Amino acid sequence: MTKRLLITAALAATLAGPALANSLVAPGPVPRIARSTLSAVPGTEWNRLSARGGKNVEIWTLDGDELNKVTFYGGVLVGDTLFRAADRKNAPLPKVTPNMLITDIPALLESSYRSQYNTTQMSIDSQEPTLVAGHKGIKFTYSFVRQDDELQRKGEAVGAFVGDRLYLVSYEAPAIHFFDKDVASFRQLATTLKF
Amino acid sequence: MRFARLALLLAAAAGPAAAKSPPPLPTYTPAYEPSTVDERGLWGEADEEERKLRDSPLVVRDETVNAYVRRVFCTTVGQDRCKPVRIYVVEVPRFNAMMAPNGMMVVWSGLLLRARSEAELGAVLGHEFAHFELRHGLAAFKRARNISDALSWIGVAGGLSGVNTFGLQWALIGSFYRFNRDQERQADELGLKYLAASPYPAGAMPELWTHVMAEDDATKVARGRKPRQHYSAGFFDTHPTDLDRAVTLTKLAAKYGDSGDAAFAGHRTGVTPVLPMLLADQIKLNDFGGTDYILGQLAQSSGWTSDLLFARAELYRARGNPRDLVTAAGFYGDAIRAGCTAPEARRGLGLSLMRSGLASDGRTALAEYLQLKPDAADAKAIQALLAN
Numbered sequence: 001m002t003k004r005l006l007i008t009a010a011l012a013a014t015l016a017g018p019a020l021a022n023s024l025v026a027p028g029p030v031p032r033i034a035r036s037t038l039s040a041v042p043g044t045e046w047n048r049l050s051a052r053g054g055k056n057v058e059i060w061t062l063d064g065d066e067l068n069k070v071t072f073y074g075g076v077l078v079g080d081t082l083f084r085a086a087d088r089k090n091a092p093l094p095k096v097t098p099n100m101l102i103t104d105i106p107a108l109l110e111s112s113y114r115s116q117y118n119t120t121q122m123s124i125d126s127q128e129p130t131l132v133a134g135h136k137g138i139k140f141t142y143s144f145v146r147q148d149d150e151l152q153r154k155g156e157a158v159g160a161f162v163g164d165r166l167y168l169v170s171y172e173a174p175a176i177h178f179f180d181k182d183v184a185s186f187r188q189l190a191t192t193l194k195f
Numbered sequence: 196m197r198f199a200r201l202a203l204l205l206a207a208a209a210g211p212a213a214a215k216s217p218p219p220l221p222t223y224t225p226a227y228e229p230s231t232v233d234e235r236g237l238w239g240e241a242d243e244e245e246r247k248l249r250d251s252p253l254v255v256r257d258e259t260v261n262a263y264v265r266r267v268f269c270t271t272v273g274q275d276r277c278k279p280v281r282i283y284v285v286e287v288p289r290f291n292a293m294m295a296p297n298g299m300m301v302v303w304s305g306l307l308l309r310a311r312s313e314a315e316l317g318a319v320l321g322h323e324f325a326h327f328e329l330r331h332g333l334a335a336f337k338r339a340r341n342i343s344d345a346l347s348w349i350g351v352a353g354g355l356s357g358v359n360t361f362g363l364q365w366a367l368i369g370s371f372y373r374f375n376r377d378q379e380r381q382a383d384e385l386g387l388k389y390l391a392a393s394p395y396p397a398g399a400m401p402e403l404w405t406h407v408m409a410e411d412d413a414t415k416v417a418r419g420r421k422p423r424q425h426y427s428a429g430f431f432d433t434h435p436t437d438l439d440r441a442v443t444l445t446k447l448a449a450k451y452g453d454s455g456d457a458a459f460a461g462h463r464t465g466v467t468p469v470l471p472m473l474l475a476d477q478i479k480l481n482d483f484g485g486t487d488y489i490l491g492q493l494a495q496s497s498g499w500t501s502d503l504l505f506a507r508a509e510l511y512r513a514r515g516n517p518r519d520l521v522t523a524a525g526f527y528g529d530a531i532r533a534g535c536t537a538p539e540a541r542r543g544l545g546l547s548l549m550r551s552g553l554a555s556d557g558r559t560a561l562a563e564y565l566q567l568k569p570d571a572a573d574a575k576a577i578q579a580l581l582a583n
Binding site: 094102104112114124125126 | 546550
């Protein structure tokens with residue numbers, strides 16, 4: 001009986017802990033996103049997840065990160081990885097290297113996903129130049145299938161190098177219904193980014 | 196030094212080769228049906244998994260490759276044994292194959308890249324089939340039931356807390372198909388018998404195993420770790436210690452003393468339609484040492500073809516140290532001179548040169564890329580690089 005209680009308590013702690021720490025992002029200016037100089041002005045409410053995934057990573061969602069997710073990578077330094085490796089010993093992640101070009105940003109994201117999430121099917125579908133917070137950067141779209149749920153997901157992202165730091169903001173959602181439903185909110189958000 | 200010791204061990208294990216008649220195979224029971232409650236449950240679960248897998252986007256549908264894998268499997272275990280088996284090649288760039296108790300075989304695409312000959316591919320498929328024929332799945336199932344219970348809880352907790360549980364799930368799913376060491380030895384022995392009775396040489400099995408060990412070493416060395424600390428990584432950790440296994444297999448193979456054509460060229464032809472996919476998937480794994488080792492092995496078999504040179508260039512460019520970019524540019528050039536017609540070779544060359552500070556040469560190569568592939572997905576981004 002005691003053992004059962006302990007298990008229930010442990011499970012409850014696991015489930016409840018992070019959920020309580022999520023917070024609401026109100027419309028209007030939001031400074032210091034991802035513990036960096038990154039800021040944005042969302043037009044609608046978002047939820048900031050407490051789960052970060054890395055020291056310069058912040059995740060926002062509308063309906064849950066499996067359904068729509070905006071990930072901010074705020075100034076990843078040369079020599080650092082995009083996010084924290086789940087298994088640094090056996091599956092280390094690729095690092096930001098010097099003199100990277102804008103076309104290396106989608107390749108870095110793809111390789112990181114393949115290493116971390118065993119994403120074996122991923123493609124970068126379009127790449128075009130864009131201005132991100134006034135800096136020359138790239139806008140790209142991608143699609144991928146994770147092995148755990150085999151759901152087709154789509155992504156859209158903008159990124160740029162500023163000095164020796166990489167700023168990247170991505171939006172991901174299932175290709176069916178969810179991507180199209182919220183992509184406009186992301187695009188609005190992307191136009192307000194400042195580094 | 197390590198390899199010298201390994202070579203000595205393997206040579207000692209092999210001893211003098213003596214040609215003998217192939218060993219007798221156990222009597223095969225066609226159209227086997229599960230006979231107990233546990234076994235019927237096990238088959239039911241496997242049937243459900245197979246229904247899902249059949250429609251999975253991860254399944255490689257290329258007819259030529261599927262026909263090739265089936266031909267090698269049938270040549271290895273014989274026509275009567277191979278007929279009822281359904282083979283699914285899935286796009287997972289790691290070394291593995293598994294066989295479910297209901298006769299479904301899953302072959303990971305990484306195996307096709309690592310096997311260097313039909314015989315080496317047949318060795319793995321035969322080993323997995325041996326587990327099936329020896330009904331090893333039934334014993335594992337009783338353990339797996341408990342693991343499945345744990346799995347459902349982990350999925351719930353992970354989903355809500357935003358933690359990626361994939362690695363954990365996969366590890367557990369992997370253990371669903373794990374067998375104990377005795378069962379692995381039995382499967383090794385029966386697998387070798389299949390090979391010995393087939394046109395392929397039984398020696399292919401220890402050879403493949405040696406390469407798997409060497410690739411693991413190469414991966415570790417490139418990541419600044421000590422090689423051969425524990426060969427029991429990932430899915431292989433319930434298998435017999437790899438070195439022990441290679442030595443035992445070599446001894447057994449020598450006992451059968453069979454010869455035969457390992458069919459290196461046949462394997463190259465068989466995987467040709469998916470080779471660019473296999474190489475691209477491997478390069479993006481961020482495993483420089485292991486990937487360079489695999490490319491070297493492929494080149495030993497076929498020479499440095501334009502495909503392999505291009506892949507090696509991509510590998511170096513992905514690592515992206517200043518020296519890597521210079522090396523990559525060299526390999527792209529070699530690939531183009533060796534007849535690589537993929538526009539992406541020009542793209543890689545141009546990007547490597549630009550990152551190395553040779554902007555005008557880089558622009559020339561990128562302009563050639565756009566000329567060859569004006570509607571490329573990244574055409575606009577490349578144009579922006581040209582304009583800068």
